[in-house]
Amino acid sequence: MNATVTARAHTNIALVKYWGKADTELMLPQTSSLSLTLDQFYTDTTVTFDDQLTADEVTVNDQLLSSEAAKKVHNFLNLVRQQASRTSFARVTSVNHVPTAAGLASSASAFAALAGAASRAAGMDLDRTALSRLARRGSGSATRSIFGGFVEWEAGHDDLSSRAVPLIEDVTWPIAVVALVLDPHHKKVSSRQGMQSSVTTSPFYPAWKQIVADDLDAIKPAIRAQDFTTLGETLETNAMRMHALTLSARPPFSYFNGDTLTAMQTVKGLRAAGLECYYTLDAGPNLKVFCQTADVSAIQERFARQFGSDNVIVAHPGPGIQFLNK
Numbered sequence: 001m002n003a004t005v006t007a008r009a010h011t012n013i014a015l016v017k018y019w020g021k022a023d024t025e026l027m028l029p030q031t032s033s034l035s036l037t038l039d040q041f042y043t044d045t046t047v048t049f050d051d052q053l054t055a056d057e058v059t060v061n062d063q064l065l066s067s068e069a070a071k072k073v074h075n076f077l078n079l080v081r082q083q084a085s086r087t088s089f090a091r092v093t094s095v096n097h098v099p100t101a102a103g104l105a106s107s108a109s110a111f112a113a114l115a116g117a118a119s120r121a122a123g124m125d126l127d128r129t130a131l132s133r134l135a136r137r138g139s140g141s142a143t144r145s146i147f148g149g150f151v152e153w154e155a156g157h158d159d160l161s162s163r164a165v166p167l168i169e170d171v172t173w174p175i176a177v178v179a180l181v182l183d184p185h186h187k188k189v190s191s192r193q194g195m196q197s198s199v200t201t202s203p204f205y206p207a208w209k210q211i212v213a214d215d216l217d218a219i220k221p222a223i224r225a226q227d228f229t230t231l232g233e234t235l236e237t238n239a240m241r242m243h244a245l246t247l248s249a250r251p252p253f254s255y256f257n258g259d260t261l262t263a264m265q266t267v268k269g270l271r272a273a274g275l276e277c278y279y280t281l282d283a284g285p286n287l288k289v290f291c292q293t294a295d296v297s298a299i300q301e302r303f304a305r306q307f308g309s310d311n312v313i314v315a316h317p318g319p320g321i322q323f324l325n326k
């Protein structure tokens, strides 16, 4: 009998960023990183291995993908087949739950959910540490989405040691992330290309490794002590220093657009007015603003006036991977 397994994984936002691989085959990063899993954005993925299939069949948001578009998924399924000693192809159905067509869907939730559903459907029973290592092979940031709350991806030095470790899974700290949709379109430079270019051409890359080590040393005690100021100052500076690696690459590139810069000014203005909040952003222009829940409505209103209420989404700490059936 062919098992059908559905897994749900949430996306995460990095506070100390992953930006560069040491090994592109094993997907080992240059540095460790640390994130917060979010409740609002998640992927549900169902996998069945079926002897009747003559190729993997991948459907995302009700659209059957071409074999070219499904290539990353196919490569990932090959790895699962190899580990599980299976030969049959798989039917994969995936739905991204994002509040609007926001361009906030992420490979993190997609590959974390796929790792869970595919490994179980293939008959493997992996614990969450092993799942994080498997998810890593699909997309680096997916390593962290196996766990909820604050999660560190320890860089490690080989397949076994490069894995996620939860710092605090059940977050009781009343904090929120206000996500701004400033451009819903696909990014022009993929994270994969962008980080590789930074590693090989930015003269600042060696400094980045030290920055990450220092930021992790600062942010982990701040999280444990619920020290919001240290958390915010560290995550904002870390994001800007990551983006300095794009501006200093050859050729230079940037993920900012005009609205990104405008929104950064708004955050500074809010802070000057006594509403403590800090921004971060990834490989796209959409700013994410960290704040304390008591300040959410004031901050949300300010950005809704600026960018429209449909483009402002409030998220909170979210859970790790869940299996929706057996």
Ligand code: 2P0
Pocket (backbone or CB within 6 Å): 013, 014, 016, 017, 018, 019, 027, 033, 107, 108, 138, 139, 140, 141, 142, 191, 192, 281, 282, 283
């Ligand atoms: C992060 N990002 O730590 C960083 C910050 C974007 C900026 O991880 O090549 O999709 O699949 O490992 O995980 C996005 O890159 O890249 C990412 P791959 P991924 O969240």
